[in-house]
Amino acid sequence: MRIHVNGEPRDVAEGTTVRALIEALGLAAVPVAVERNEDIVPRAQHETTSLHEGDALEVVHFVGGG
Amino acid sequence: MSDTNEDLLHIGAHVFRSRLFVGTGKYKDFAETSAALLASGAEVVTVAVRRVDLSARGEGSLLGFLRERKLTMLPNTAGCYTADDAVRTCRLAREILGESFVKLEVLGDPKTLFPDVVQTLEAAKILVKEGFTVLPYTSDDPITAKKLEDVGCAAVMPLAAPIGSGLGVRNPYNLEIILDTVKVPIIVDAGVGTASDAAIAMELGCHGVLMNTAIAGAKQPVLMASAMRKGVEAGREAYLAGRIERRLYATASSPLAGVIGSKHS
Numbered sequence: 509m510r511i512h513v514n515g516e517p518r519d520v521a522e523g524t525t526v527r528a529l530i531e532a533l534g535l536a537a538v539p540v541a542v543e544r545n546e547d548i549v550p551r552a553q554h555e556t557t558s559l560h561e562g563d564a565l566e567v568v569h570f571v572g573g574g
Numbered sequence: 575m576s577d578t579n580e581d582l583l584h585i586g587a588h589v590f591r592s593r594l595f596v597g598t599g600k601y602k603d604f605a606e607t608s609a610a611l612l613a614s615g616a617e618v619v620t621v622a623v624r625r626v627d628l629s630a631r632g633e634g635s636l637l638g639f640l641r642e643r644k645l646t647m648l649p650n651t652a653g654c655y656t657a658d659d660a661v662r663t664c665r666l667a668r669e670i671l672g673e674s675f676v677k678l679e680v681l682g683d684p685k686t687l688f689p690d691v692v693q694t695l696e697a698a699k700i701l702v703k704e705g706f707t708v709l710p711y712t713s714d715d716p717i718t719a720k721k722l723e724d725v726g727c728a729a730v731m732p733l734a735a736p737i738g739s740g741l742g743v744r745n746p747y748n749l750e751i752i753l754d755t756v757k758v759p760i761i762v763d764a765g766v767g768t769a770s771d772a773a774i775a776m777e778l779g780c781h782g783v784l785m786n787t788a789i790a791g792a793k794q795p796v797l798m799a800s801a802m803r804k805g806v807e808a809g810r811e812a813y814l815a816g817r818i819e820r821r822l823y824a825t826a827s828s829p830l831a832g833v834i835g836s837k838h839s
Contacts, residue, residue, distance in 0.1 A: 513628065514625040514626065514628060515625075516628065533626070533628060535626060538626070539637060539670050539671070540626060540670060541623075541666040541667070541669035541670045542669075543662075543666065546662070548665055548666065548669050550669065551669065566625065566666075567625065567626045567628075568623050568624060568625055568626065568666050568670070569623075569624070569626050569637075569670060570621040570622065570623060570624075570636070570637055570647070570649065570667075570670060570671075571621065571622050571623075571624045571636070572597075572598035572599045572600075572601065572607060572621065572622065572636060573597060573598060573599040573620060573621055573622025573624075573650055573652050573786075574597030574598075574599045574600070574620055574622075574650065574652065574737070574784075574785075574786030574787065
C-alpha cells in the first residue's frame with residue numbers, strides 16, 4: 509500500500525506498524541516524533557499502531573537552530 | 575565573585591547558573607558548534623524541530639552531545655507563521671524529548687522576522703493550558719510582554735533588534751518599562767551583535783540573553799562565544815553592583831588635600 513512520509517510517497521506492506529516504519533527508515537536509535545494525518549502517535553503506541561493506505565506521516569527530529 | 579555564586583536564574587521549575595542562552599544553527603560543522611557551546615558556558619541551548627531528511631542524515635551527533643553535557647534543550651518553533659503550526663511544533667518537540675520547555679516563536683513576516691504578537695499570544699494560551707513552560711519571543715512592546723506574562727508564560731523574550739541583525743539594544747527604554755512591569759524573567763532574544771550589546775542588556779537588568787547569529791556568524795565563533803559569556807557576566811555583575819549616577823562635571827578621584835606646592839596643607 510502507498511503512504512507518504514515527509515511528503516514523499518512510499519510503498520509499505522499491509523499491516524506495517526509505525527515502529528516497523530521507523531526501523532525501515534533506519535531511525536530506531538534516533539529520538540523522533542511521528543505524526544499520522546496531523547495527529548501525534550505517542551511513542552508507547554508505535555508498536556501497536558498500524559498504517560493505512562493513504563496515511564500521511566511526518567517524522568521529525570531536532571536540528572541546529574536559534 | 576562570592577556575591578554572584580548564588581545568583582541563580584529560575585524559569586518555571588528550571589534553575590540555571592548561566593544567563594547566556596545560545597542557538598545551535600548556522601555553524602560550519604558539528605565540531606565548531608560543540609566548541610562554541612562549551613566556550614559560551616551556556617546551559618540552555620535552542621534546537622529546531624524539522625523533518626528527518628530521509629536521504630541524508632548527519633545531525634545525530636548534536637543531540638548526543640547536548641545530552642552528554644546535560645545541557646537543557648529549548649526546542650523552538652522557528653519558521654512558524656501561525657499559532658496552529660507553533661502549537662503543533664511544540665507538541666512534536668515534547669514527544670521527541672519528553673520535556674515541556676519551549677521557545678515559542680510565531681513570525682509575522684519573512685523579511686523582518688518580527689513576531690506576530692497576536693498569533694504568539696494565542697499560541698501561548700493554548701500551550702500554557704497544555705502544561706508547557708513557554709518562553710515566547712516577542713517585540714519590545716511592554717503591553718504585549720505583560721499580556722504574555724498574564725497568560726502564564728514562564729519568561730518573556732523581547733528582541734533587542736531584528737533576528738540576525740546585530741544592531742544591539744535599539745530601545746533600552748522599552749526594555750526598562752518591560753523590566754519594571756513584568757515579574758517573570760526577561761530574556762533578550764535576538765539582535766545582539768557583540769559582547770557589549772549583551773552587557774548592555776544585562777546592565778539594564780534583563781535576566782538573560784539568547785543569541786545565535788552573533789556567535790555563529792563571527793569570524794571566530796568559539797572566541798566570540800567566550801566573549802559573550804564574559805559580556806553577559808560583566809553586565810550582570812555591573813547591574814548587581816549598581817552603577818554610579820551620571821554627572822555632567824568631573825568629581826576628582828584623588829584626595830584634594832596635600833597636593834605638593836599648595837599653600838595650605
